[in-house]
Amino acid sequence: MQATKQEKIDLYRLMYRIRTFEEQSFVSFNKGLTHGVLHLCIGQEASAAGCIYDLKKEDYLATTHRGHGHVIAKGADLKRMFAELLGKETGYCRGRGGSMHIADMEIGILGANGIVGGGVPIAVGAGLAIKYRGLNRVALSFFGDATLNTGAFHEAANLASIWKLPVVFVCENNLYGISVSIKKACALDTLANRSAGYNIPGVCVDGNDVMAVREAANEAVERARNGEGPSFIECQTYRHMGHFTADDGKYRPDEEVKYWKEERDPIKNFAKQLLDDKEVTQGGLDSIHDEVKTEIEQAFKFAEESEPGHVDDLLEGVYNQPAANQ
């Protein structure tokens, strides 16, 4: 599949937006404006951008605690995302959810999730609804390497397979589940091989190569839209930071972290490729950076200036209330 110059630049911008959002979230956390835990996806932007760039608004995705990148790629409003992190009324969840529960039902974001494995059956259920309703949509399920060992993943993958649901399982293999190396938690060399046990086609791609991810994702999405059932993609990647904001990630060898940061950074490498291929000039990249930074600053400012989540109607939010005119 040939990508146009514009598509490549869009993908670059998308990855850069995700990273800048995450960096600003980290700054905000360090200033004490955001509390709770933040699981940043810095270093993993290519998998979010490559998998989601070509999706339609009505397609679905369900993600994890490390989901900011996915929801940004799906088109979430950065203002409402920051506002949520800051616990504001204008946030996606009115300050009730926080980082781990950002959702936007209007554009098919079925939520980040605080439970490892929790989102996988939900994506499969969206796939069931798509098939049931005869829609030409697809549901993507994002999860980490360590999630492969949950019962929820196993049960959901089997369902998707036997019912031939339009689901794409995207396993972002960043080599660790908190401190535990995937080598200790799973006996497979290639995680994608697990899909064979469900008779689901699986591929393993360089998850830091946005074009490679996009190609694999689009093939899988096409298969789903054609009624050929689920696929599994392993994106090999790495998180630059600790598991969450309070974790220094010291259980990882220094050389390993250095290697992934310096030689396998998805954004740096893609920029170099675009420059080498003369798809863009340094000036072109600089103006993308400036535009994104301005967008992030403004979005954050919006969040800061918004009013805090309302306390007085907390209890009304527990159940859906019948509309006043009913």
Place this chain on the structure above:
Amino acid sequence: MREIKYREAISEALREEMIRDKTVFVMGEDVGQFGGVFQATATLYKDFGASRVLDTPISEAAIVGAALGSALAGLRPVAEIMFVDFTSIAMDQIANQCAKFHFMTGGQAIIPLVIRTQGGVGIGDAAQHSQSLEAWHAHIPGLKVVMPSTPADAKGLLKASIRDDNPVIFIEHKMLYLNEGPVPEDDDYMIPIGKADIKREGEDVTIIAWSKMVVDSLEAADDLEKEGIQAEVVDLRTLNPLDLETILTSVKKTSRVVIVHEACKTGGFGGEVAALIMENAFDYLDAPVERVTGLDTPIPYAEPLYRAVIPNPDWIKKGVKKIL
């Protein structure tokens, strides 16, 4: 006596029991080199190695189920479930297997097993990492439910739980880990399971609480004293088995009761305690039993919001004054 943190008291209890008994071992997510996300198993890996401090995959059902199987086959597992919220994933193994095996096998199976976990509201962990689910577990006959409020209780109760020949769920509180207090160094220091503790004596009102709400109740009691109100604070320490005798003795002394828990009200364990008081000491009461509890809502993320849904010392003081 030297003072140590709650989390240090826990790792000390584990260490002492692992030294004493080679069949005691620890398993769970990130409990090894990392020392647990709350550092409650810190340094155990260094001293006992990977064969006795087992990092598991993210597989809660298998963690508890394998703990049960290992107990049936001669070991004394201490399995960690990182957040009590995730016991939901292991619930078949907890409720249908661990709790019932002894009874179902006509007493053949002996289950010396501890599930260590932690719950409660922290600082913005939101709805899936902040719950107080002790009532679920206390509702299952065959399971013991222990919830320590101080470092000393944590150590003594954990050691007793490990030595107990029944499945015990040991629920810590994430906001207590850094609290310091005096803790005996004695290897055989144990607190019997099923024994409540009067954390403060008083004549005017009985405040019954457990886990972190004991700390909040003691703070409230200090304030009330300045206003001339003497509150007695009863720390249940164990919900199942429950020390009804200590509860009733205090109720008969003060004739007024406030029950405090962080869990939401509906179906909370406070209702059980209130009913028992009604059944056994109705004639001694001078006022209806009052409950100060979390509101019936998932725990919100933002600070002003989560503070609005869980009790604090002010709520407890109001509860006391309402029935005085």
